[in-house]
Amino acid sequence: EAGVAQSPRYKIIEKRQSVAFWCNPISGHATLYWYQQILGQGPKLLIQFQNNGVVDDSQLPKDRFSAERLKGVDSTLKIQPAKLEDSAVYLCASSPSRVAYEQYFGPGTRLTVT
Amino acid sequence: AQSVTQLDSQVPVFEEAPVELRCNYSSSVSVYLFWYVQYPNQGLQLLLKYLSGSTLVESINGFEAEFNKSQTSFHLRKPSVHISDTAEYFCAVSVGFTGNTPLVFGKGTRLSVIA
Numbered sequence: 001e002a003g004v005a006q007s008p009r010y011k012i013i014e015k016r017q018s019v020a021f022w023c024n025p026i027s028g029h030a031t032l033y034w035y036q037q038i039l040g041q042g043p044k045l046l047i048q049f050q051n052n053g054v055v056d057d058s059q060l061p062k063d064r065f066s067a068e069r070l071k072g073v074d075s076t077l078k079i080q081p082a083k084l085e086d087s088a089v090y091l092c093a094s095s096p097s098r099v100a101y102e103q104y105f106g107p108g109t110r111l112t113v114t
Numbered sequence: 115a116q117s118v119t120q121l122d123s124q125v126p127v128f129e130e131a132p133v134e135l136r137c138n139y140s141s142s143v144s145v146y147l148f149w150y151v152q153y154p155n156q157g158l159q160l161l162l163k164y165l166s167g168s169t170l171v172e173s174i175n176g177f178e179a180e181f182n183k184s185q186t187s188f189h190l191r192k193p194s195v196h197i198s199d200t201a202e203y204f205c206a207v208s209v210g211f212t213g214n215t216p217l218v219f220g221k222g223t224r225l226s227v228i229a
Contacts, residue, residue: 004157042118042204042219043158056216091157101148101165101208101217105157 025094137205
C-alpha cells in the first residue's frame with residue numbers, strides 16, 4: 001500500500017512570496033490533515049478535511065494560509081504572502097475515518113523563508 | 115485546553131542501556147494517549163497507544179508505556195536500546211470518548227543511542 005505522498009520535499013522562498021504544497025493521501029482515506037511543525041516543537045494541526053469538507057480550521061491563519069481538497073482526494077496548502085515565522089515542516093496525514101489516532105503521516109515539506 | 119509536556123528535549127543513552135522518555139498531560143476529562151516516532155527524513159509513525167483497559171501498553175519493537183491517571187503521565191520505556199532506536203519521539207493526547215478530537219502533541223524528545 002502506497003503511503004501519503006507530499007511534494008515538494010524542500011522549498012526555499014523569500015518573505016512576501018507565495019508557496020504551495022501538495023498532498024496525495026492513501027487511497028480511500030476520507031480524512032486529511034495538514035500540520036505545521038516548527039523546529040523544536042510538536043506538530044500543530046492547521047486544518048482537517050472530511051472528504052472535501054472542512055471539519056476544523058480553527059488554527060489556520062486565514063489571512064495568509066488557504067487549503068483545499070479537490071474531489072475529496074488530493075489537497076493543496078498555500079501561503080500567501082509568506083513570513084519568516086512560517087519556516088517549518090508542513091506535514092500531511094490521512095486517515096480512513098475521523099478517529100484521530102488512525103492517521104498516517106507523509107514525509108513532510110520543509111519550508112525555509114528568508 | 116489540554117496540553118502535553120515532554121520533560122526532556124534530548125536524551126543520550128548508550129546502546130543496550132535502559133531508557134525512559136517522560137510525558138505528562140493536562141486534561142480534566144478522559145484522554146487517549148499516544149507515542150509517535152519520527153526517524154530522520156521520515157513522517158511520524160504511531161508507536162503505541164492507550165485507549166482503555168490495561169494501563170501498560172507495548173509496541174512490537176520492545177517499547178512500553180504506562181498510563182498513570184493519578185500522576186497524569188504516560189512515560190515511554192525500553193529496557194535495552196539499539197542504535198536503530200535513534201529518532202525523535204512525540205507524546206500526544208486526544209481528549210474525549212470518541213477519539214475524534216484532534217491530536218495535541220508535545221514538543222518531542224530526541225533520543226540518541228551511542229555505540
